[in-house]
Amino acid sequence: MGTTQRAVPIGRAVGTARLGHRAWHGGLLASDYAWALGFAIPYIAIFLLFVIYPIIYGVWLGAEPALYHQLFADPRYATALVNTLVYIGLGVNLHILGAFLLSGFFMRKRWWVKALLVIYILPWATPALPAFISLHWFFDGQYGLLNNLLYWLFGVDGPVYLNYRWLGMACNIISYIWKYMPFWTVIFLAGRMAIPQELYEAADVDGATGVSKFANVTWPLMANLYFVCTLLSTIFTLGDFTTVYFVSGGGPNMSTEVFATLGIRYAYTLGMPRLGVAQVLTALPLMIPLVFILMRKLRMTERQL
């Protein structure tokens, strides 16, 4: 019973499950079982060949303790660790909070707000590679548009952003926010639209102001979505390779590398694939609790739907 109970939320609502169950003569016939298995086999094959096998192979590659001595002795590793934490801490929270606030703005029923939304999601519609190549050139200290604009508008000579570690990280984070904030805004917008309008009308009748409507209606209903989005975004950001690889390029002197780029750099630029795998494996202590909480949360979300 335990397993079917858990299968139900993925499949369909409990009530219909019972009904269907009876109609299928109280369980799977042998031939139906074969069909069900046959339908699942392509996915099982993909999962075993391209997920499980690489994971096992990766763990085997990174099993040597000596690798971790080498890794922890490498100052570039410590740098990347700090960068990753800053990148996640600032990048995730800023763009999720920004998206959440802006989704409130985009709820306004003006024609120009709707037109603005079409422009605002352009960064999300743009493929990552052209976007980040453009941003790399945008931040270029000598010929980039940003410093040209600063000079043209204010007569100021901007710094060579990508020559400094923290300025470079700031460029990475700003680029990341630029690219991905629209996506989360649309998610939150969908979440806000799902809130029944009657709740706000009832609050109006009770004389609630904007702030108390937010605190008592919007936030309690959106808090769970906000939490799930923050966790999902943390995982996506942790695994984000393209932004850092193209905006700052990890430079200067590999001082702006993050976990997702350093592993690839170890493996393919420096020719130490085992060290790269070991580096990725050190992210597991952060990954496992996240994955655990997220799987629970996502399954709960599914149940509610």
Add this chain to the structure above:
Amino acid sequence: MSATAAAGRPASPFHYRIRAGLKETGCLALGFVLIVWSLLPIYNIISVALSTHDDIFSGTVWPEHPSLHSFWIVFTQGFWYLEHFWHQFGNSFYVAFGTTFFTLLIASLASFTIGRMHLRQGWLLSNAALMTYIIPASFLAIPFYSIAQFYGLGNNLWAVIAAYVTFATPYAIFIFSQYGKSIPMELDESARIDGANPMQIYYRIYLPLMIPALVAIGTYALLLAWNDYLYQFLLLSSQQSMTVAVALAQFLNSDESPWNYMMATAIVYALPPMILYYGFRRYMAAGLTMGGVKG
């Protein structure tokens, strides 16, 4: 709307009007900031693409002698990084459509088993999918590269397709399972009574009713395969097997890069997914609100 709000408030309409005016001005200001914020990097890419080589290094904020010369170079493959541009463009399409087809096929079959058939181990499948969905693809890249060599798929477009199908199916299964709940089980049951086997139910009933979800996920898979860089970069090495994404990033290998050619290439590369994106925006939104979230 303003009339009802004003009537509801006992405060003087004059004060109310000032407050509403301030709010409107604030919104307009925010709107302006958002436009500049969203469009600056886009403007940058277009302006560089329209520049001549000298314009780029002149320090102006718009091209002094705008021309479409760079696009001409791209279309005629007139630069050594672009020698195989159209072939590589075809490769990108091949990968995108291969990924889309197999993602839709494999995920719809799996979701049919999970949602419509009472397989006792169905929860294992959906948990496997959920787990894959959560693992960042870039963390699997190094072992995946070795695995592709073991399977004899080195420098082969099918290795890339396999990677994207692997990473797109979990989300697809998630969405299909959600959407499938809206299709009444009674349809399957009556088909059973009429003597249809599960294959016929899948093909004749399940798939036609799943079309909105199939379109949403098809778009998602197509964009994922076209837009990703990492796996194409790792798995494809020869000019003949490269996709546009890899060819585009090649420009960064040399310091003397013609940035205008590069940006023109980037625009040509970005257009198909953007057209698709805006064309299918309604479906994309539908896919998102179906309960899943993925960038």
